[in-house]
Amino acid sequence: xxxxxxxxxxxxxxxxxxxxxxxxxxxxxxxxxxxxxxxxxxxxxxxxxxxxxxxxxxxxxxxxxxxxxxxxxxxxxxxxxxxxxxxxxxxxxxxxxxxxxxxxxxxxxxxxxxxxxxxxxxxxxxxxxxxxxxxxxxxxxxxxxxxxxxxxxxxxxxxxxxxxxxxxxxxxxxxxxxxxxxxxxxxxxxxxxxxxxxxxxxxxxxxxxxxxxxxxxxxxxxxxxxxxxxxxxxxxxxxxxxxxxxxxxxxxxx
Amino acid sequence: xxxxxxxxxxxxxxxxxxxxxxxxxxxxxxxxxxxxxxxxxxxxxxxxxxxxxxxxxxxxxxxxxxxxxxxxxxxxxxxxxxxxxxxxxxxxxxxxxxxxxxxxxxxxxxxxxxxxxxxxxxxxxxxxxxxxxxxxxxxxxxxxxxxxxxxxxxxxxxxxxxxxxxxxxxxxxxxxxxxxxxxxxxxxxxxxxxxxxxxxxxxxxxxxxxxxxxxxxxxxxxxxxxxxxxxxxxxxxxxxxxxxxxxxxxxxxxxxxxxxxxxxxxxxxxxxxxxxxxxxxxxxxxxxxxxxxxxxxxxxxxxxxxxxxxxxxxxxxxxxxxxxxxxxxxxxxxxxxxxxxxxxxxxxxxxxxxxxxxxxxxxxxxxxxxxxxxxxxxxxxxxxxxxxxxxxxxxxxxxxxxxxxxxxxxxxxxxxxxxxxxxxxxxxxx
Numbered sequence: 001x002x003x004x005x006x007x008x009x010x011x012x013x014x015x016x017x018x019x020x021x022x023x024x025x026x027x028x029x030x031x032x033x034x035x036x037x038x039x040x041x042x043x044x045x046x047x048x049x050x051x052x053x054x055x056x057x058x059x060x061x062x063x064x065x066x067x068x069x070x071x072x073x074x075x076x077x078x079x080x081x082x083x084x085x086x087x088x089x090x091x092x093x094x095x096x097x098x099x100x101x102x103x104x105x106x107x108x109x110x111x112x113x114x115x116x117x118x119x120x121x122x123x124x125x126x127x128x129x130x131x132x133x134x135x136x137x138x139x140x141x142x143x144x145x146x147x148x149x150x151x152x153x154x155x156x157x158x159x160x161x162x163x164x165x166x167x168x169x170x171x172x173x174x175x176x177x178x179x180x181x182x183x184x185x186x187x188x189x190x191x192x193x194x195x196x197x198x199x200x201x202x203x204x205x206x207x208x209x210x211x212x213x214x215x216x217x218x219x220x221x222x223x224x225x226x227x228x229x230x231x232x233x234x235x236x237x238x239x240x241x242x243x244x245x246x247x248x249x250x251x252x253x254x
Numbered sequence: 255x256x257x258x259x260x261x262x263x264x265x266x267x268x269x270x271x272x273x274x275x276x277x278x279x280x281x282x283x284x285x286x287x288x289x290x291x292x293x294x295x296x297x298x299x300x301x302x303x304x305x306x307x308x309x310x311x312x313x314x315x316x317x318x319x320x321x322x323x324x325x326x327x328x329x330x331x332x333x334x335x336x337x338x339x340x341x342x343x344x345x346x347x348x349x350x351x352x353x354x355x356x357x358x359x360x361x362x363x364x365x366x367x368x369x370x371x372x373x374x375x376x377x378x379x380x381x382x383x384x385x386x387x388x389x390x391x392x393x394x395x396x397x398x399x400x401x402x403x404x405x406x407x408x409x410x411x412x413x414x415x416x417x418x419x420x421x422x423x424x425x426x427x428x429x430x431x432x433x434x435x436x437x438x439x440x441x442x443x444x445x446x447x448x449x450x451x452x453x454x455x456x457x458x459x460x461x462x463x464x465x466x467x468x469x470x471x472x473x474x475x476x477x478x479x480x481x482x483x484x485x486x487x488x489x490x491x492x493x494x495x496x497x498x499x500x501x502x503x504x505x506x507x508x509x510x511x512x513x514x515x516x517x518x519x520x521x522x523x524x525x526x527x528x529x530x531x532x533x534x535x536x537x538x539x540x541x542x543x544x545x546x547x548x549x550x551x552x553x554x555x556x557x558x559x560x561x562x563x564x565x566x567x568x569x570x571x572x573x574x575x576x577x578x579x580x581x582x583x584x585x586x587x588x589x590x591x592x593x594x595x596x597x598x599x600x601x602x603x604x605x606x607x608x609x610x611x612x613x614x615x616x617x618x619x620x621x622x623x624x625x626x627x628x629x630x631x632x633x634x635x636x637x638x639x640x641x642x643x644x645x646x647x648x649x650x651x652x653x654x655x656x657x658x659x660x661x662x663x664x665x666x667x668x669x670x671x672x673x674x675x676x677x678x679x680x681x682x683x684x
Contacts, residue, residue, distance in 0.1 A: 058568060079570035094568045098561035098628035099554075107558055108569035110551050117549040125470045 002036045002215055007070040009034050009199040010055065010168055015064030017050050024050040025061070026223040032168070032199040037190060039214035039231070040203045041243055047223040048203050049091075052170050055201070056088040057081035068168075079108075087166035091173045091203075093157040097146035101138075102127040104145055105160045130159050134189070150177045158186075162193065169193060172203045187213055207236050207243075221246040279622050279677070283637050290641060294648035302648055305501035309527060312498070313435030315636075315643040316532045317342075317595040318610060322617040322635035323543040324587035327580045329618055330560040332627035333392060333399035335581070337406030338588050339610030341384060343414035346592035349377035350423035350602035353430060370429035377589040384410065385585020386578050393577030407611065415604055424601025434597030438531040442499045445528035449495035456487040498533075499526035532594045536636070539590065544632045556580060560627035616663070617642055620670040624678075642666075 008031040017025040025047045032038050040048040053059040055066060057078040066073055068084055075081050081088070088094075095104050102123040111119045111126070124141055131138040135155040145153055154177065161169055171190075175183040190200060190213055204210050210217050211231055219226040219242040227248035229238070238249040294302040301307060321338050328335045353373040362368050388406055392399045425431075432438025440448060460483055467474050502524050509519040547553040559566040559573050567573050591610075596602045621638030623630030645666060649659045 056568075077570065078568050082570055088568070090568065092564070094562070094565035096558040096561035096565050096628070099558055103554060103558070104565075107554070107566070108571055110554060112551070117545075118551060118554055121466045121470045121472070124472070 002033050004033050006033070008032060008067075009036075009069065010201075011067040011070075012051070012055060013065050013067065015051060015054060015061050015066075017047075017054060017059060017061050023223045025054075027064070028220065028223075028225045030218045030225065030228065032201060034167075034197045034199050035194050036216070037194060037200045037202055037214045038228075039210040039217040040201060040220065041205075041207070041210060041217055041239065042220035042226075043243065046220040048220050049172060051220070052088075052172065052201055052203060055081065055168075056086060056170050058088075082109075082164070085165060085167040086170065087161035087164060087168070088170040089157050089161045089172060089174055091176065093153055095145050095153060095156060098144050100144055101131070101141055101148075101156045101159075104156055105130075105163060107160075109164065126163070127159070130163050131155065134159050134162070135185075151179070151182045154178060154182070154186075158189065162189075166198055169198055169200045170203075171200060173205065174202075175209065176205075183209075207239050210239065211236060219243055280631075280634065280637075282673075282677070283621065283634065283641070287637060287641050287644065290644050290648065294644070294652065297652045298648070301651060305497050307647075307651075308497050309436075309501040309530075311640070311643055311647060312533055313530050313598065314647065315640050316435070316536045317591040317598075317607075318613045318617055318643070319536055319636045319639035320539050320587050320591040320594065321584075321610065321614040322621065322639045323539055323632050324584040325614050325618040326543075326621075326623050326630040326632055326635045327547070327556050328399075328584055329615075329623045329625060330627055330630045331556055331577065331580055332560055332563070333577070333580070334615070334625075335388075335399065335403045335584055336611050336615075337388065337403040337410055338584065338591075338614050339607040339612075340407050340410035340414070341381060341585060341588040342592040342595065342607035342610055343604075344384065344410040344417070344592075345377045345381045345589035346596040346602045346606050347414040347417045347423070348380045349373045349430075349589075349593060350426060350596060351417055352376045353427045354423055364427070367429065369427045373427065373430060374589075374593055377593060378586050381585040381587075381589030381592070382582050383585070385588070386582035388585070389578035389581025392581065393574035414606075418602065418604065420604050422601050422603045424599075426596060426600055426602070430593070431597045431600050433531055433535065433593055434600065435530045435532050435594075436527070437597070437600070439498075439527040439529060440531070440534070441528045442526045445495045445499050445526075448529060448534075449492050452491045453488045456491065457484045460484055460487075495529060498529050501527045503527060532598070535590065535594065539587070540632055540636055547632060552576075552579065557628060560629070562628075613639070613642060616667045619674075620667065622674065624674075 010032040011029075012031070013029050015025055015028050016023065028047070028051055030038065030040075030051070040052065042048050050059060054061040055075065057075045057080050060076065066075060073080075073084060075084070075086075078088075096107065099107070102120065105127050106123050111122050113119045128141060131141075135152070138152060138155060140148055140152065145156055148156070154174070158174070161171075175186050178186065187209075190202070193200060202210070202214060204213075214231050216228055217231050217239060218228040219239065221243065224246075226242045226246045229242070229249070231239075234249055241247050242249070291303060321342070325335060325338070350373075353369045357366075357369055357372060358364065362372075384406075388399075388402050391397050391402045439445075460480055464474055464480055503526070505519070505524075508523065508525060512519045545553075547556070555566060555571045555573075555576055558569070559571065559576055563573060566576075592607065595606055599606070617639035618630065618635045619625065619638070620641060621631065621634030621636070623635060642663065645663055646659060649662060654662070
């Protein structure tokens, strides 16, 4: 069980984001504990991606605050987020298609030689090492990533997130483009990362995946938080009705 | 994650080019260049491939080639720069005014060894600052590069005009003129030494790359392939030096030089020009820009931004500042090109660099830089500039009318891009 008596790893308090008068995120508060997976659910446009992009530094929030280990932090851009060991696997994967796997994995954090030049050989060796663990079948280290299959590209994006000792991992629909076998491997990876004490925000459409993978689920609708529930205490139908009707099952609210 | 295409080594037949790890695109361009040379050599009855013409071709290419290396970065980051010819003119005017008006006005008179370096420095700073300013407009104020540099095209051309009141400024400083081409060459001995040094550097680089791959237990090419590669580079480098050395200084120029020293030209004495300093500069620019593109973070970020600007941004790359840097580099290279162009003419003229923006963009594109961004090489752009210049001077030698020369060059540009598109479709590249 997750110990929720201590300070949460991440707290996003009262966060609001608007785009030209439309409130994409409206006073939402969520939190995440070490070793926990919190699912973020909702229809398209419910605001879950926008909310989480404030944490990964892609968007800036208009109001609210973010606390990491109980300390208020200021995340202005993706660089700041990375400095707090927040790693993100974007739905679009955010890979530079014209570069190879190693260049993508280390993009923005290249290993350099003492002379200050990028050390391609060492980066490739490190990429081979981490890929050997994540996806032993991966062989195309020299090709630009556009030559890779969907699953291979996904594994590059995942490798990039886990290589740099993430403490907080954001996964935006990591299995949307994957087959059943690859989805199973992502599920196993999530279990592994949980065991290492990493906190994971998982944006997901599929209620069954949420029931299987997550400890808690926060449901959003029209930019507002419907509620956060313990997945063991509710049924599929409860979560679905939260998503569709915006109703919290009063028995299970935490 | 499982994947179906785990068989990394496709069982296809390995041809000799693949073993040597040659870039097929590079081979295509070299093939096109050789074809152009052979055709013109036949049409001119052997006058095209003489040491004299090769020497001239080389020094005529330098200015456009220098700018084309910068245009690669600009186009790779999905921008365009239409102002390079005009910027060249402004930089050239700045350097010309510095050495003929401003420095003498400060008491540093003609012939002072300070004139050339100070003028060049002022030109480089001017070019870099103007480029950075245009980059700031594009990156931070998000005005499209096309518009900013189209405005720049008019502005800088006429800034140059205003600065010089439209006059031809010259003659330029003697030391400065040595960077133009025929006025400054290394001579035979130094050219051979330089050639040998280049061969040594090329062999060392090939060897070092192999050792690095072995150290990380990556697959390596067979030793014979590495040796063949070394031999080929040696042949090309020394062949180039030999050709430029074979172009002899005309005997009347030599006898005048001897007379000036109070000596008499000995019977049967000959002297080759060797490698011009401007070509040396181009080689230095090419090496520096290639290193920048492949071995530095800046280069990595330029290509990543061109491949996927959003991904670059999300990876923490400051793409706005990157745009400023790319255009500042382009501006500084325009200044270098302006220096070579005005030194070759021995004066600054009002129309210097006219239409160069088109030549530079064409050179980069013929050299395989994709306008969609993310793809391009420095050596490709230089080869592109060389092909363009060969076409132009070849047609002039054959006696093709001026309008037809431009019509052909324009058609070749469009055709080259078409071939590139077909090639990429075929290889599934981009």
